Amino acid sequence: xxxxxxxxxxxxxxxxxxxxxxxxxxxxxxxxxxxxxxxxxxxxxxxxxxxxxxxxxxxxxxxxxxxxxxxxxxxxxxxxxxxxxxxxxxxxxxxxxxxxxxxxxxxxxxxxxxxxxxxxxxxxxxxxxxxxxxxxxxxxxxxxxxxxxxxxxxxxxxxxxxxxxxxxxxxxxxxxxxxxxxxxxxxxxxxxxxxxxxxxxxxxxxxxxxxxxxxxxxxxxxxxxxxxxxx
Amino acid sequence: xxxxxxxxxxxxxxxxxxxxxxxxxxxxxxxxxxxxxxxxxxxxxxxxxxxxxxxxxxxxxxxxxxxxxxxxxxxxxxxxxxxxxxxxxxxxxxxxxxxxxxxxxxxxxxxxxxxxxxxxxxxxxxxxxxxxxxxxxxxxxxxxxxxxxxxxxxxxxxxxxxxxxxxxxxxxxxxxxxxxxxxxxxxxxxxxxxxxxxxxxxxxxxxxxxxxxxxxxxxxxxxxxxxxxxx
DNA sequence: TTATCATTTATTGTTAACAATTAATGATAA
DNA sequence: TTATCATTAATTGTTAACAATAAATGATAA
Numbered sequence: 001x002x003x004x005x006x007x008x009x010x011x012x013x014x015x016x017x018x019x020x021x022x023x024x025x026x027x028x029x030x031x032x033x034x035x036x037x038x039x040x041x042x043x044x045x046x047x048x049x050x051x052x053x054x055x056x057x058x059x060x061x062x063x064x065x066x067x068x069x070x071x072x073x074x075x076x077x078x079x080x081x082x083x084x085x086x087x088x089x090x091x092x093x094x095x096x097x098x099x100x101x102x103x104x105x106x107x108x109x110x111x112x113x114x115x116x117x118x119x120x121x122x123x124x125x126x127x128x129x130x131x132x133x134x135x136x137x138x139x140x141x142x143x144x145x146x147x148x149x150x151x152x153x154x155x156x157x158x159x160x161x162x163x164x165x166x167x168x169x170x171x172x173x174x175x176x177x178x179x180x181x182x183x184x185x186x187x188x189x190x191x192x193x194x195x196x197x198x199x200x201x202x203x204x205x206x207x208x209x210x211x212x213x214x215x216x217x218x219x220x221x222x223x224x225x226x227x228x229x230x231x
Numbered sequence: 232x233x234x235x236x237x238x239x240x241x242x243x244x245x246x247x248x249x250x251x252x253x254x255x256x257x258x259x260x261x262x263x264x265x266x267x268x269x270x271x272x273x274x275x276x277x278x279x280x281x282x283x284x285x286x287x288x289x290x291x292x293x294x295x296x297x298x299x300x301x302x303x304x305x306x307x308x309x310x311x312x313x314x315x316x317x318x319x320x321x322x323x324x325x326x327x328x329x330x331x332x333x334x335x336x337x338x339x340x341x342x343x344x345x346x347x348x349x350x351x352x353x354x355x356x357x358x359x360x361x362x363x364x365x366x367x368x369x370x371x372x373x374x375x376x377x378x379x380x381x382x383x384x385x386x387x388x389x390x391x392x393x394x395x396x397x398x399x400x401x402x403x404x405x406x407x408x409x410x411x412x413x414x415x416x417x418x419x420x421x422x423x424x425x426x427x428x429x430x431x432x433x434x435x436x437x438x439x440x441x442x443x444x445x446x447x448x449x450x451x452x453x454x455x456x457x458x459x460x461x462x
Numbered sequence: 463t464t465a466t467c468a469t470t471t472a473t474t475g476t477t478a479a480c481a482a483t484t485a486a487t488g489a490t491a492a
Numbered sequence: 493t494t495a496t497c498a499t500t501a502a503t504t505g506t507t508a509a510c511a512a513t514a515a516a517t518g519a520t521a522a
Contacts (some may be wrong), residue, residue, distance in 0.1 A: 003293070006280075017443040030243070030504070040477060041504090049277040053284035054378075061235070062504060074373070081374040088311075108392035142305070145284075147378055216470050225287075261474070271507060272474090293474060293513050 009047035012037070017056065017067065018129055024031035024069040028057065054150050068157060072207040075158045079202040081149045083195055085144055086132070090141040090194040095185030096193060101138050105131060105179045112150045112173050128195040131175055135182065155201075155214055162205040171200060236270035240278035249360055250353035255388045257268060257301040259288065285381050295389060299388060303438040306389045310433040313382045316375055317363070321409075321425040323370040326416030332369050335361060337412045344403050345457055349416070356387060362406055366413065386432075391435040394434055401432060 001013070016022040033044045034100040048065045051057035058068045070078065097105075101213050115123035129152050174197045181190035234242070249255040250333045264275045279296045282288035286395035301309065328336075339362050360383050367376040405428045412421035 008408060029501090042276075042476070044275075045277060045504095049280040053281040059420040063485095064504065077372045077374040080319075080323075080372055084375070088315035092311075141308045141311055143308040143382070146310070146317070153376070155447070197447040204308075258470095267464090273506070276474095294515095295474065 006047045006050070009033060009039075009044060012051055013047070013051060014056065014153060018156050019124060019125050020160050022067050024067050024161055026067045028065040028067065030064070038150050041042050041076075054153075056150070056153055061175065068154070070154055070158050070161065074154075074161070075162065075205065075207070076202075078154050078158065079153055079198060082148070083198045085148055085151065086135075086194050087191050089136050089139040089141070089144055089148065090182075090191045091187055092141065092189040093135050093182060094190050095182075096140070097182050101134065102179065102183050104134055105175075105182075108112055108134070109172055109179070112175070116172075136180075138182075153228040154186055156206065162207055163208050166175070169223050171197075174200070176197060236268055236274040237281070238279045240264060240268050240270075240275060241281055241397070244278070244282060245287065245384060249387050250356050251387055253298050253300050253323065253352060253389050254391055256296040259296040263297070285384075287381070287384055299385070300386055301389050301392065303393070305385075306436065306438070307387060308434075309382055309385050309389065309428060314429045316379055316382065317366075317425050319369050319420050319427060320370040320379065321413075321422045322370070322373055322418055324366050324413060325418040325421050327371070327414075328369050328413050332365065333395065333410065333414050335365055336406075336413075340363070340403055340406050340410070343406070347403075360387070366409075369413075389436065393438055394407065395435075395437050402428075405431070 028048065030041050030044045034041045048057055048059065050060045056068055057067045057231065108127050112124055112127035115127060132152055133149065136148045178190065178193050181193055259279065261272050261275045265272045279290065281287055283290045287299055289297045339358055343355055344359035346358060363383055364380065367379045409421065409424050409428065412424055
């Protein structure tokens with residue numbers, strides 16, 4: 001029941017990105033990946049080609065693969081697309097949730113709150129993403145589910161780049177009300193809540209400051225120490 | 232200014248599918264492709280991996296790559312997603328079209344009509360697809376544009392499988408009215424027209440009969456001649 | 463004939479070696 | 493010291509040969 005090496009790599013990278021362990025701009029060397037997953041470079045290359053097709057990885061010729069760095073314009077497009085898709089998902093999920101679905105979502109909200117209190121950002125992001133993806137699952141449209149999966153992934157990169165540390169995640173009371181509306185089958189309200197929820201998330205972004213650090217291992221280690229004299 | 236071999240292959244296959252020259256289920260052999268595009272198999276494999284990530288090609292382990300054969304359920308999901316995305320696109324394109332855009336669209340409608348009369352199905356499909364994609368371009372959201380590109384591609388495969396030959400394309404008068412509403416900036420009407428247009432397209436599908444032919448070169452050549460005796 | 467099985471053929475999957483390109487290092491000159 | 497340039501190292505891109513798997517063919521037996 002084991003996955004192909006290619007899928008393993010793809011999923012590992014997607015997981016890492018969705019938990020912000022892999023920041024935008026990180027180089028994904030072929031050698032490093034083939035060592036890590038104990039496979040040949042051919043598999044690594046196919047995995048990177050897949051990720052590039054999903055716009056999660058950027059492939060620069062003769063330079064290698066890098067985690068995509070979304071521009072402000074891309075960020076706007078992505079959130080606009082998310083609203084369109086999640087509104088549709090909300091409309092089709094409304095009243096379709098099973099008892100298990102509702103239980104999962106309520107548990108998920110608590111899990112996210114706990115992670116936030118504990119300062120465990122990866123767990124918080126993972127929970128938040130699972131919340132949105134579960135509703136997509138309830139809606140029962142695999143195409144929209146896949147699109148949303150890609151968009152949440154890229155959203156995480158955007159939050160990592162343009163979020164003033166802290167406002168990066170969803171407001172939990174909004175998730176609460178979404179589940180209420182979903183369970184009650186109040187379609188119009190659910191759609192409105194989903195739309196507003198995403199608008200709030202987008203409003204928390206700040207594109208004025210530079211996109212943080214492009215980074216490389218060397219720079220990450222060289223940055224902390226300040227110049228001894230001068231200023 | 233030439234593309235990488237990988238992009239060449241990807242674009243050639245996408246073009247062929249979008250004009251129904253490559254029907255669903257067609258095998259895409261690595262050797263055949265590397266011969267055709269005068270490149271090594273490594274490039275072919277990356278191209279196929281990209282196409283698989285876009286759900287346009289199915290990758291069966293140890294069997295090879297095949298043009299995706301959408302199931303009825305997938306067909307429904309795809310058209311549902313298309314409506315959601317094209318409605319959003321219509322809303323954002325409304326009133327944003329330049330004079331060139333309008334001229335292109337009107338010219339495109341004539342082109343499609345001409346191709347239909349001439350019985351040139353590939354040209355008709357190409358024109359129809361360009362119509363939808365141009366409106367996506369006007370809307371100015373690259374993410375939605377890419378999603379729609381994928382969905383129109385898969386729609387073409389669906390039409391090839393489940394369309395009772397003839398009703399396979401868009402009604403041209405609908406395209407006409409869409410351009411009118413787009414030019415006039417009548418947003419609500421435009422969105423309604425776009426939605427109805429896609430519903431009509433979907434209503435023309437017939438899932439009762441078997442998905443046509445799975446086919447292989449040999450079967451295609453063997454089928455026409457009937458058994459001489461017996462029955 | 464029909465069905466089953468071994469053999470052959472073709473295709474995909476894997477690996478390693480080599481070439482080409484780019485980044486990094488260190489030397490030289492202003 | 494700073495800038496420029498040649499040299500070196502590392503990484504990506506390409507190619508070919510080999511192994512593994514599945515399909516096609518043909519032979520054998522019922």
